[in-house]
Amino acid sequence: MPSSSTIVFLALVLASAGAFAQSESSASVPGARRIELTPEGTPFVAEIAVSAGLSTGLYFDSDLMRDGIELEGRERFTLVDVGQATLRLVPSSRVIPGEHFRLVVRFKDGAAPVSASFLLQVHPAKTVPVIEVYRGKRTLETYQQEIREVRAELERCRDESSRLVAEHEAPAGLAGLLSTGTLDKEGVVGRVVTQDILPSSGNALEAASVITYRAKRAVAVVVTLATKAGAQPWNLKGATLRGRSGAELQVLRVWQEPSSPLTQARSIVVEAEAPDDGVQGPYSLKLWEDGPRTITLGNVTFP
Structure with a gap:
């Protein structure tokens, strides 16, 4: 049976889902990141980690205007591949960790929201390889999936906490490694x-x-x-x-x-x-x- 604090935490997660113009939730692919766009609320620019030589793919549920893509510092990317509803980016070795590049995409159907903005933040080693971007309303299934993801994350945090406690309480030296x-x-x-x-x-x-x-x-x-x-x-x-x-x-x-x-x-x-x-x-x-x-x-x- 979940504890009362866990139930309150899950309730807050669900209640905050519609509070932003762009919100993030669980993706359909393990390890991917999901960003949801809604026409209501104030504009929100999602930050995305990118890294030199590593591929970042954005997958949209709507067709893109191929000539409506704006990428700041485009000449410093070795690959900018725009598909019907996909965008793949590979920064070159010329990018510097800590730099930011603004990315704007526009959708072909003209429905709200007509565009989406992202801030690409250069990291020395990490990137988000797969990002799913949705414009539609969230379904009951996505909320249920998010609850499952939150519970899995809570379980992972509990395991990590148990490991840290065990290490803290363990004796030093060889005895600690064995214990x-x-x-x-x-x-x-x-x-x-x-x-x-x-x-x-x-x-x-x-x-x-x-x-x-x-x-x-x-x-x-x-x-x-x-x-x-x-x-x-x-x-x-x-x-x-x-x-x-x-x-x-x-x-x-x-x-x-x-x-x-x-x-x-x-x-x-x-x-x-x-x-x-x-x-x-x-x-x-x-x-x-x-x-x-x-x-x-x-x-x-x-x-």
């Missing part, structure tokens, strides 16, 4: 993969060494970055580990070795959750700071 099930009798296996790494030509720093580790429930990558003399210090902000299919491992935590005046090399540790079906490589590791510089290392494999 949380991260480590089993097989221990931790390591592999030096420095020679196998394929660095991107646009990397801000050089990876002096790369070592990967695998335990029962987690994997980790330790990268030693060499900073050139006179270069600005590198402060890690985030990381992704993306497989060949585009699926990402869930990054649990990142850590960077404190800077020292005695050395220009600093280690970075990226820990991710090991999937139940095993770690199928190779992966692409992308690191970014709170700024424009990024580091991409391809062909990352785990023991």
